[in-house]
Amino acid sequence: MENRLTRLFQEKKENLLNVYFTAGFPELESTGTILKTLEKSGADMIEIGMPYSDPMADGPTIQASNTVALKNGMSIRKLLLQLEEVRNEVEVPIILMGYLNPVMQYGIERFCAEASRVGVDGLILPDLPLHDYEELYRPFFERHNLSVIFLITPQTPEERIRKIDNLTNSFIYMVSSASTTGNKVGGDEKQIQYFERIQSLKLQNPKLIGFGISDRGSFELACKYAEGAIIGSAFIKVIQEKENLEQNIEKYIREVKASETVAQ
Amino acid sequence: MKYAVDERGYYGNFGGAYIPEMLYPAVEELRQQYLNIIYDPSFQEEFNNLLRDYVGRPTPLYLAKRLSEKFGAKIYLKREDLAHTGAHKINNTIGQILLAKRMGKTRIIAETGAGQHGVATATVCALVGLECVVYMGKIDTERQKPNVSRMQLLGATVVPVTSGSQTLKDATNEAIRDWISNPVDTHYIIGSVVGPHPYPDMVARFQAIISEEIKAQLLEKEGTDKPDYVVACVGGGSNAAGAYYHFLDEEEVNLIAVEAAGHGIDTGFSAATSVLGTLGIIHGSKTLLMQTEDGQIVEPHSISAGLDYPGIGPLHAHLIESGRAKVYSVTDDEAMEALVMCSRMEGIIPAIESSHALYALNKMELKPTDVVVLNLSGRGDKDLATIINYLDNIDVPHGK
Numbered sequence: 001m002e003n004r005l006t007r008l009f010q011e012k013k014e015n016l017l018n019v020y021f022t023a024g025f026p027e028l029e030s031t032g033t034i035l036k037t038l039e040k041s042g043a044d045m046i047e048i049g050m051p052y053s054d055p056m057a058d059g060p061t062i063q064a065s066n067t068v069a070l071k072n073g074m075s076i077r078k079l080l081l082q083l084e085e086v087r088n089e090v091e092v093p094i095i096l097m098g099y100l101n102p103v104m105q106y107g108i109e110r111f112c113a114e115a116s117r118v119g120v121d122g123l124i125l126p127d128l129p130l131h132d133y134e135e136l137y138r139p140f141f142e143r144h145n146l147s148v149i150f151l152i153t154p155q156t157p158e159e160r161i162r163k164i165d166n167l168t169n170s171f172i173y174m175v176s177s178a179s180t181t182g183n184k185v186g187g188d189e190k191q192i193q194y195f196e197r198i199q200s201l202k203l204q205n206p207k208l209i210g211f212g213i214s215d216r217g218s219f220e221l222a223c224k225y226a227e228g229a230i231i232g233s234a235f236i237k238v239i240q241e242k243e244n245l246e247q248n249i250e251k252y253i254r255e256v257k258a259s260e261t262v263a264q
Numbered sequence: 265m266k267y268a269v270d271e272r273g274y275y276g277n278f279g280g281a282y283i284p285e286m287l288y289p290a291v292e293e294l295r296q297q298y299l300n301i302i303y304d305p306s307f308q309e310e311f312n313n314l315l316r317d318y319v320g321r322p323t324p325l326y327l328a329k330r331l332s333e334k335f336g337a338k339i340y341l342k343r344e345d346l347a348h349t350g351a352h353k354i355n356n357t358i359g360q361i362l363l364a365k366r367m368g369k370t371r372i373i374a375e376t377g378a379g380q381h382g383v384a385t386a387t388v389c390a391l392v393g394l395e396c397v398v399y400m401g402k403i404d405t406e407r408q409k410p411n412v413s414r415m416q417l418l419g420a421t422v423v424p425v426t427s428g429s430q431t432l433k434d435a436t437n438e439a440i441r442d443w444i445s446n447p448v449d450t451h452y453i454i455g456s457v458v459g460p461h462p463y464p465d466m467v468a469r470f471q472a473i474i475s476e477e478i479k480a481q482l483l484e485k486e487g488t489d490k491p492d493y494v495v496a497c498v499g500g501g502s503n504a505a506g507a508y509y510h511f512l513d514e515e516e517v518n519l520i521a522v523e524a525a526g527h528g529i530d531t532g533f534s535a536a537t538s539v540l541g542t543l544g545i546i547h548g549s550k551t552l553l554m555q556t557e558d559g560q561i562v563e564p565h566s567i568s569a570g571l572d573y574p575g576i577g578p579l580h581a582h583l584i585e586s587g588r589a590k591v592y593s594v595t596d597d598e599a600m601e602a603l604v605m606c607s608r609m610e611g612i613i614p615a616i617e618s619s620h621a622l623y624a625l626n627k628m629e630l631k632p633t634d635v636v637v638l639n640l641s642g643r644g645d646k647d648l649a650t651i652i653n654y655l656d657n658i659d660v661p662h663g664k
Contacts, residue, residue: 105558
């Protein structure tokens with residue numbers, strides 16, 4: 001079966017919205033509802049975080065959601081079961097994001113096979129070294145038709161960006177500034193220079209800007225310099241409220257994508 | 265060097281650099297520069313002068329007569345407890361602060377559990393005049409108030425960490441987050457032989473002064489530079505790494521690692537990582553760590569804050585797996601018994617960490633001809649509140 005991410009990037013080249021949420025948050029069984037509502041509201045792809053006790057690249061909001069999700073009983077096993085149940089109800093590309101240790105304990109090859117089987121299209125493992133991917137794990141990803149997504153930051157040297165671009169077959173996750181998740185994209189001069197520098201590299205893969213995208217303003221700014229953007233912490237705040245979950249999600253996503261909706 | 269780190273930062277199956285891209289440039293910069301800087305003659309001169317005049321090195325190698333009689337072997341104590349700030353931790357912070365300065369860094373961050381590494385970091389920051397921020401679990405700031413005051417007196421900012429379990433592993437996560445947000449001007453001084461490559465190797469090299477001195481001192485006292493045993497406690501494992509370093513390839517020297525068993529290995533309140541740990545990734549390093557089946561990191565327990573860590577340095581994981589080092593586990597109660605014994609028999613109040621190593625002498629089968637060097641990694645002054653509280657609760661007549 002064709003990878004849904006590949007198809008998406010062929011069909012749509014701009015204003016791509018990727019929304020992140022932590023599996024098991026706010027409640028253990030929220031996954032299906034959030035997925036379906038996000039798709040209905042216009043998210044182009046969805047990144048699901050596999051909660052971890054020590055999420056070192058994440059800011060306070062996502063950390064706290066990880067803690068709650070683990071307390072709720074979320075695990076890789078549980079998440080894969082949930083995805084298996086809901087996959088035939090949603091067409092949107094799904095990416096799993098998580099730290100390497102829980103995946104390693106599950107078994108990396110087994111994880112790739114199972115994730116693919118339940119309809120996952122891509123993986124983000126931020127602490128997976130490029131070297132380990134190339135030497136050890138690449139065949140698992142390829143065999144199971146899973147995209148691998150790597151991050152770049154303002155400090156990543158060009159040579160390394162080129163290497164990442166060559167290893168990737170879906171999109172490049174462009175971290176907006178030196179920070180953990182949850183800080184705001186302000187569009188200061190330094191940040192714009194970085195966005196322009198990456199734009200000028202003419203990479204073969206599309207770029208999605210993440211970290212600090214929280215509203216329509218920052219989403220539109222990011223989309224000027226990249227094919228799309230990723231919202232994480234701001235969305236976690238939206239779903240903190242267990243009441244009216246669906247309405248809140250719809251309202252928020254429509255607001256972020258307001259200009260696109262009008263254009264259509 | 266059979267047990268040295270390889271080019272890619274591994275000790276056998278353990279080590280490496282499992283870090284998010286946000287940390288990669290800073291860690292890579294350090295990896296490219298650390299050996300050139302450390303082995304520059306002017307660095308070595310500055311480092312050695314400070315170790316001598318500021319830290320008070322060499323620390324003595326003391327033949328503990330009464331302990332020797334009790335255990336029926338020659339027991340030497342390497343007196344790291346006499347180093348400035350009361351433990352071996354300062355060897356590493358002196359090295360890293362000089363390195364940070366040469367790399368043009370203007371801001372220093374560190375994590376601390378009990379506060380010893382935080383104090384040693386705050387000390388060297390005061391020494392060279394650099395800004396210092398120390399992350400410490402909120403629970404630890406309450407348990408170790410005197411060390412918080414010490415760090416503040418030395419000019420450091422102490423940030424209480426409220427995420428996760430609010431102890432050492434969370435303080436480490438928070439220091440990493442700070443470094444992610446400040447990758448250019450900041451150097452992160454890790455306090456043990458843990459973290460992504462090159463940290464375990466770099467910290468081991470700075471602590472290697474301990475075994476370098478042991479060899480010279482033992483040669484003078486015993487006519488040989490090879491003891492039969494080198495004994496050290498292991499949490500992350502920096503004092504053990506330093507005490508073993510120059511003996512690693514001398515296989516006739518037995519290396520003894522002593523872990524904290526807490527209430528006992530099978531009680532659920534333990535920090536005996538070599539027994540309870542499995543292969544995984546913690547703080548950027550592939551090593552043995554205590555975790556659930558799902559790969560979530562478990563909170564350890566030890567009465568000693570310095571051994572209360574769910575992982576173990578990758579060098580030690582390799583030494584243990586390969587059989588080069590032998591491990592003993594010592595419980596809270598056993599360590600406290602050894603602490604009292606050493607205080608009363610030698611007039612030395614050891615740190616609770618080092619007391620674990622002392623208790624292991626009971627478990628070893630020693631011969632009268634054996635020469636044992638035990639790394640007394642720190643002094644017990646910092647633990648006084650814990651010690652008094654413990655002894656009060658078990659009704660040992662410590663007032664007499």
